[in-house]
Amino acid sequence: MIWDREKECIERSQLEELQLARLKKTLKNVYENVPFYRKKFDEHGVKPEDCRSLKDLSRFPFTVKNDLRDNYPFGMFAVPKSKIVRIHASSGTTGKPTVVGYTQNDINTWAELVARMVTMAGVTNDDVAQVCFGYGLFTGAFGLHYGLEKVGAMVVPTSTGNTERQIMLMQDFQTTAVISTPTYAMHMAETAKKMGVDPAQLPLRVGLFGSEAWTENMRVELENTWNIKATDNYGLSEIMGPGVAGECLETCGMHIAEDHFLVEVIDPDTGEPLDYGEEGELVITTLTKEALPIIRYRTRDITKLNPEPCRCGRTTARMSKVSGRTDDMLIISGVNVFPSQIESVLLQIDGISSHYQIIVTKKGYLDAMEVQVEPTAEAFTGHYKDLQALEEKVRNSLYTVLSLRAKVKLVEPGSLERFEGKAKRVIDKRKK
Numbered sequence: 001m002i003w004d005r006e007k008e009c010i011e012r013s014q015l016e017e018l019q020l021a022r023l024k025k026t027l028k029n030v031y032e033n034v035p036f037y038r039k040k041f042d043e044h045g046v047k048p049e050d051c052r053s054l055k056d057l058s059r060f061p062f063t064v065k066n067d068l069r070d071n072y073p074f075g076m077f078a079v080p081k082s083k084i085v086r087i088h089a090s091s092g093t094t095g096k097p098t099v100v101g102y103t104q105n106d107i108n109t110w111a112e113l114v115a116r117m118v119t120m121a122g123v124t125n126d127d128v129a130q131v132c133f134g135y136g137l138f139t140g141a142f143g144l145h146y147g148l149e150k151v152g153a154m155v156v157p158t159s160t161g162n163t164e165r166q167i168m169l170m171q172d173f174q175t176t177a178v179i180s181t182p183t184y185a186m187h188m189a190e191t192a193k194k195m196g197v198d199p200a201q202l203p204l205r206v207g208l209f210g211s212e213a214w215t216e217n218m219r220v221e222l223e224n225t226w227n228i229k230a231t232d233n234y235g236l237s238e239i240m241g242p243g244v245a246g247e248c249l250e251t252c253g254m255h256i257a258e259d260h261f262l263v264e265v266i267d268p269d270t271g272e273p274l275d276y277g278e279e280g281e282l283v284i285t286t287l288t289k290e291a292l293p294i295i296r297y298r299t300r301d302i303t304k305l306n307p308e309p310c311r312c313g314r315t316t317a318r319m320s321k322v323s324g325r326t327d328d329m330l331i332i333s334g335v336n337v338f339p340s341q342i343e344s345v346l347l348q349i350d351g352i353s354s355h356y357q358i359i360v361t362k363k364g365y366l367d368a369m370e371v372q373v374e375p376t377a378e379a380f381t382g383h384y385k386d387l388q389a390l391e392e393k394v395r396n397s398l399y400t401v402l403s404l405r406a407k408v409k410l411v412e413p414g415s416l417e418r419f420e421g422k423a424k425r426v427i428d429k430r431k432k
């Protein structure tokens with residue numbers, strides 16, 4: 001069990017003191033060691049010494065994903081290559097990946113923070129933890145792996161894929177904790193059922209899900225299907241990987257490792273910092289990273305912060321579930337739609353499964369959205385009338401929430417694509 005009470009239950013004034021000292025050091029470090037930041041700060045007319053309080057951080061420029069791409073592969077590192085012991089990368093949708101590096105100290109911190117996160121989620125050295133994230137350049141698997149080892153769990157590094165074998169090993173090894181994307185967990189449950197195994201009867205007791213946005217309704221679905229407690233955890237490669245924030249068993253927001261990361265929420269349009277409780281884009285500054293310190297990274301993830309101490313005893317601020325990304329918001333005939341809103345609607349309807357796809361097209365000047373969704377096997381009676389009624393129900397529910405008339409198409413159970421990592425829900429055919 002890794003629960004650093006000194007840091008995780010720290011008084012806010014003390015935390016802010018620690019953050020300020022670390023922030024000053026980080027700003028000085030990047031200014032001296034990363035030419036990209038020196039140039040950017042100079043262009044903005046700010047110097048590290050201008051930061052005298054945490055509020056002063058807002059005077060410094062943002063970093064965006066393209067900055068990492070422009071400096072591909074190692075241009076943003078603050079240490080010589082000889083100090084780097086690990087590389088990871090996040091696959092971009094276009095072009096080159098974003099490369100991130102770690103010193104040995106960074107790796108140690110990472111393991112520590114993931115260990116804290118899995119401890120919060122109730123994992124101990126009595127657990128058999130199956131890591132169903134892809135091992136490789138993706139940060140998910142290695143990140144969870146080292147943190148789980150640190151708490152002494154028995155780690156089963158199955159990676160993604162070969163789903164029938166995942167289920168077999170869960171049975172044979174008596175796996176108690178599953179680690180994956182929520183989407184892959186749903187896919188694994190479906191595979192188990194096809195094999196004649198009831199997922200709810202397996203010895204699993206907790207699921208740690210992250211790496212993509214998922215709704216409260218999906219939590220209910222996962223908890224019921226697997227008979228587990230499902231917690232959310234958040235991270236991104238540019239900042240470290242998993243372990244940036246995670247839910248405790250109270251499941252009322254993800255505790256941010258604030259002694260290592262300084263978080264802000266900004267208005268994505270104006271860039272202005274917002275108050276606690278206001279929803280906006282999460283911006284993160286690393287406070288202890290050696291290889292790749294990052295100043296004011298625009299995550300594009302939409303969330304809000306709650307600094308109130310939690311019932312679990314931790315005082316670190318909590319971020320609410322990510323409701324979407326500024327870049328996955330669809331604008332359909334002028335209406336803003338997040339895929340998570342659609343998921344939330346679908347999962348409230350009896351007879352509708354968690355497998356869906358959103359297809360956006362343009363006819364002339366008009367946008368059109370089609371939601372393809374699989375009914376559950378029970379609801380798929382084969383009677384046209386039943387399906388029509390269900391389709392109508394989905395259409396009306398979507399209209400109530402989105403004020404948008406979507407075309408709804410029920411498709412045969414099992415016919416939509418299944419995902420082993422992050423799901424790709426939206427096909428926007430308007431984009432070239």
Ligand code: DLL
Pocket residue numbers: 090091133139140141209210211212213214232233234235236237238241242243299301321322325
């Ligand atoms: O997905 C790191 C990670 C791995 C986190 C495993 C948790 C578990 P990237 O591939 O760089 O890193 O993707 C980062 O994924 O900006 C979010 O948009 C999204 N994301 C990650 N966790 C969550 C979450 C990893 N819990 C991007 N809820 C981030 C919503 C999430 N979105």
